[in-house]
Amino acid sequence: xxxxSNPIVDFKGVSLRFEDTWALQNVSFELNAGDTHIILGAAGxxxxxxxxxxxxLVKIDAGDIKLFGEDVRSLSEHDLYPxxxxxxxxxxxxGLFDSLSVGDNVEYPLLNQQNRDVRSGExxxxxxxxxxxxxxxxxxxxxxDKFPSEVSGGMRRRVGIARAIVTEPPLVLYxxxxxxxxxxxxxxxxxxxxKERDVRNxxxxxxxHRYQDGELMSEFRYDxxxxxxxxxxxxxxxxxxxxxxxxxxxxxxFFGTREELASSSDEYVKRFVKHEE
Amino acid sequence: MLRxxxxxxxxxxDFLFLAGRAFANLFRSPHYYDxxxxxxxxxxxxxxxxxxxxxxxxxxxxxxxxSRALSTYGANSEVGPIVALTLVRELGPVLTALLVAGRNASxxxxxxGSMKVTEQIDAMRxxxxxxxxxxxxxxxxxxxxxxxxxxxxxxxxxxxxxxxIAVPLLHLVSSGYYxxxxxxxxxxxxxAQGLIKPFLFGIIIALVGCYYGLRxxxxxxxxxxxxxxxxxxxxxxxxxxxxxxxxxxxxx
Numbered sequence: 001x002x003x004x005s006n007p008i009v010d011f012k013g014v015s016l017r018f019e020d021t022w023a024l025q026n027v028s029f030e031l032n033a034g035d036t037h038i039i040l041g042a043a044g045x046x047x048x049x050x051x052x053x054x055x056x057l058v059k060i061d062a063g064d065i066k067l068f069g070e071d072v073r074s075l076s077e078h079d080l081y082p083x084x085x086x087x088x089x090x091x092x093x094x095g096l097f098d099s100l101s102v103g104d105n106v107e108y109p110l111l112n113q114q115n116r117d118v119r120s121g122e123x124x125x126x127x128x129x130x131x132x133x134x135x136x137x138x139x140x141x142x143x144x145d146k147f148p149s150e151v152s153g154g155m156r157r158r159v160g161i162a163r164a165i166v167t168e169p170p171l172v173l174y175x176x177x178x179x180x181x182x183x184x185x186x187x188x189x190x191x192x193x194x195k196e197r198d199v200r201n202x203x204x205x206x207x208x209h210r211y212q213d214g215e216l217m218s219e220f221r222y223d224x225x226x227x228x229x230x231x232x233x234x235x236x237x238x239x240x241x242x243x244x245x246x247x248x249x250x251x252x253x254f255f256g257t258r259e260e261l262a263s264s265s266d267e268y269v270k271r272f273v274k275h276e277e
Numbered sequence: 278m279l280r281x282x283x284x285x286x287x288x289x290x291d292f293l294f295l296a297g298r299a300f301a302n303l304f305r306s307p308h309y310y311d312x313x314x315x316x317x318x319x320x321x322x323x324x325x326x327x328x329x330x331x332x333x334x335x336x337x338x339x340x341x342x343x344s345r346a347l348s349t350y351g352a353n354s355e356v357g358p359i360v361a362l363t364l365v366r367e368l369g370p371v372l373t374a375l376l377v378a379g380r381n382a383s384x385x386x387x388x389x390g391s392m393k394v395t396e397q398i399d400a401m402r403x404x405x406x407x408x409x410x411x412x413x414x415x416x417x418x419x420x421x422x423x424x425x426x427x428x429x430x431x432x433x434x435x436x437x438x439x440x441x442i443a444v445p446l447l448h449l450v451s452s453g454y455y456x457x458x459x460x461x462x463x464x465x466x467x468x469a470q471g472l473i474k475p476f477l478f479g480i481i482i483a484l485v486g487c488y489y490g491l492r493x494x495x496x497x498x499x500x501x502x503x504x505x506x507x508x509x510x511x512x513x514x515x516x517x518x519x520x521x522x523x524x525x526x527x528x529x
Contacts, residue, residue: 052399055403057399057402057403077402078407081402081405081406081407082405083405084403084404084405085404085405087403089403089404091396091399091400091403092396093395095397095399095403096397096400097397097400097401098391098395098397108404109404109405112404112406113405163404
């Protein structure tokens with residue numbers, strides 16, 4: 001287990017090439033507990049590859065990746081599974097198992113941890129309670145017995161979030177959580193992600209095409225007492241816990257706060273400021 | 278040509294790698310017993326509706342064809358041994374395997390292929406589950422154990438069907454002689470062939486189906502392509518392995 005002061009994710013000079021195209025090029029950054037990195041960039045700029053590289057779903061050619069202080073590159077696929085089970089992942093299309101009900105999908109990571117003896121002996125009823133509670137967190141408790149094909153796209157995305165956070169992982173990776181959703185549903189999803197971050201102090205890596213998603217994460221915090229989002233005032237240190245990464249052809253061309261992003265003079269970077277989908 | 282050879286060798290190497298991992302997982306935790314029993318039910322019990330009539334018709338057809346040929350040589354009494362040997366050694370295992378390949382190699386490839394193109398396999402890996410352990414090993418175990426059972430059922434049904442044609446219908450031999458002569462004709466070598474073949478075919482069907490399913494790319498079209506390739510490859514491998522086993526047993 002990594003020390004609390006160590007970054008949860010640590011990329012150093014990471015590069016990956018697919019035939020003649022750079023998917024990642026000398027990528028370096030750190031992500032600490034409770035911090036959020038918003039990853040913006042054109043299609044094919046390496047955003048999803050970066051997310052996959054964090055948990056070793058793609059093997060890099062050069063550089064070092066540390067996840068919870070462990071060297072991802074040196075671990076075998078089998079040794080990576082326990083590490084991955086401590087990370088929540090939301091896939092672009094939800095990645096839900098369509099042969100399992102919504103409830104079973106959300107229970108899956110808990111049962112998986114039980115199989116790995118992380119939660120040995122935990123009663124099945126307790127697992128179901130936890131899954132129901134998490135579905136309540138994303139306001140979908142009534143879908144427990146439905147199948148993914150029976151719920152809407154936005155609901156599937158919320159079920160995906162529930163599955164990603166049910167084990168209360170210290171790190172959650174979100175791949176385009178709002179892609180293809182109407183603005184109202186997209187804002188609901190982002191509010192849930194923000195709520196998860198602030199309630200559990202989760203580190204979040206969010207790939208998105210919508211500048212507004214990053215803006216929300218940067219400008220607001222969740223107030224658990226009143227159960228609402230509160231805008232952070234100017235100069236609040238919490239604003240700096242959300243950083244923006246802009247990627248171009250596998251390379252990080254911008255890293256900084258929302259204010260720095262908004263004032264960037266780079267033509268490519270400017271494309272992602274207040275960009276409507 | 279060189280590129281084709283390189284691709285084929287790489288594919289075969291990937292296949293062997295998958296097979297190695299699937300077998301190694303038989304002895305490694307966690308074991309997904311629920312999935313194993315589910316697959317045994319789907320592959321074993323689920324295949325009975327096609328295996329039973331095919332087994333019956335195979336036995337009946339052999340008896341009918343043999344009746345004519347044997348009567349030419351005045352050897353009607355040999356119908357029992359011929360039916361028993363043909364069914365147990367070759368037709369039972371091969372026909373059952375081809376049917377199960379058509380039904381299950383395609384089913385496995387399309388199921389896993391769909392999971393692959395909808396990111397469910399990646400999700401599984403991301404959730405800390407080995408897809409080979411969760412998806413391939415249960416299917417491998419279930420097919421390798423269920424196919425010999427299905428073959429025994431097909432052989433038995435075919436034997437009875439051949440009896441109905443040869444004895445009550447065509448009166449080729451007496452009932453007692455049919456059963457005793459056919460049973461006496463079988464030696465341990467035949468029974469071994471009849472069980473080893475479906476065991477190996479089961480391994481081939483499961484691994485080929487899983488292999489093509491897990492390497493699916495290109496959306497729904499890719500799933501269709503993977504399904505076709507799985508059935509074609511499994512069928513060719515079944516004949517190739519039959520040839521190899523026959524070569525070994527004929528020399529014994």
